[in-house]
Amino acid sequence: MLSLFPTLLSWEQISPLLIRVALGAVFLHWTYKTLKSRPVSNNKKMVALVEFITGILLILGLWTQAAAIVAAINLIIRLVERMHKKAFLTDGVNYYLILLVLALSLIVTGPGLWARDILGL
Numbered sequence: 804m805l806s807l808f809p810t811l812l813s814w815e816q817i818s819p820l821l822i823r824v825a826l827g828a829v830f831l832h833w834t835y836k837t838l839k840s841r842p843v844s845n846n847k848k849m850v851a852l853v854e855f856i857t858g859i860l861l862i863l864g865l866w867t868q869a870a871a872i873v874a875a876i877n878l879i880i881r882l883v884e885r886m887h888k889k890a891f892l893t894d895g896v897n898y899y900l901i902l903l904v905l906a907l908s909l910i911v912t913g914p915g916l917w918a919r920d921i922l923g924l
Contacts, residue, residue, distance in 0.1 A: 819915025820864075822905050826874060827861030829902060830854045853877070861909075864918025871909035878903040 806812055837843065837851040854877065860870035878899050885896045914920045 816916045819867075819909060819912045820917060821915075823861045823864060823867055823871075823909055823914060823918075826871075826902060826905050826909070827858040830858030830861065830874065830877075834858065850877075864914040864920055867914035867918055867920050868910050871906045875903060875906040875910065878906060 831854075834851045834855040837847055837854070843851075853873065857870050857873050857877070860866055861874065881899050882896060882903065885893075885899065
């Protein structure tokens with residue numbers, strides 16, 4: 804037996820869709836939070852721009868695996884920063900760790916349904 808609910812296996816491409824939309828929404832939310840805070844340094848503006856582009860690409864499913872690589876790098880940097888603060892495996896770090904696993908999952912599985920990667924440009 805392959806699955807407890809074998810009829811659901813025909814919907815397996817929905818999982819990457821849900822993952823990329825959720826991850827993209829998180830990146831767009833981070834962009835909004837960064838730009839809403841005052842004052843915003845040029846460095847933070849540049850990071851916010853990268854996060855915005857990453858979020859849009861993930862939601863649209865455009866160059867999904869490349870966007871997931873950028874997301875994974877961003878999340879690894881956030882994790883390393885937390886580790887330097889000796890805050891590893893706290894609630895905030897667990898959040899970043901879960902998001903990192905989601906990004907890595909998209910690198911391996913691809914974009915899923917309704918992605919521009921699959922539909923073509």
